[in-house]
Amino acid sequence: MESKDEVSDTDSGIILQSGPDSPVSPVKELTHAVRKQQRALEARLEARLEELKRLCLREAELTGILPAEYPLKPGEKAPKVRRRIGAAYKLDERALHREDPLSSLERELALQLQIAEAARRLCQEENLSRQARRQRKHAMLQEEKKLRELERCLGEQRRASGPPSAAALPLGRGEPAAPR
16 A cells, blocks of 8 residues: 555656557647647637727727727726817819819818818817817918908909809808908
8 A cells, every 4th residue: 555655656747658548648638739729719819809909999089089898908008099080071063073263263162161160170179288279279260261261262253253153152151251
């Protein structure tokens, strides 16, 4: 009989028999296969987490708020994101295809109306620093000044070319532009 001080070969983890006949060989192969599968799953998880990070950052750029689902590692801080404002200008299709002398000025005016409106929306956005507010207000005033100048030029062109038509009114507004 074995004494308490003696340790068997299987208790110490030493395998005396090895090869295909070994009673431990299938367990060893199974352990190896499970570890290999675990590494593959961890790699897929990392790839999915990176994809989730990219999607969350893109959502944050659109909404201005980082989603709660953004995966953070322990000790990692959430990135700061700024909302991106996309330009979705819709121009009058009729003005784009006309070739009269006023059409280019009308296109410019239509575009400037959209730019001025976007500048107004940016200026009214909340949670801005004082410097950003000042810059956006300055940009808005510049765009409105350009708009007034284009309206004045277009008015002069219309007066010079003849009687105003219904299609010649400034785009996006219901009343003709008054000289300022």
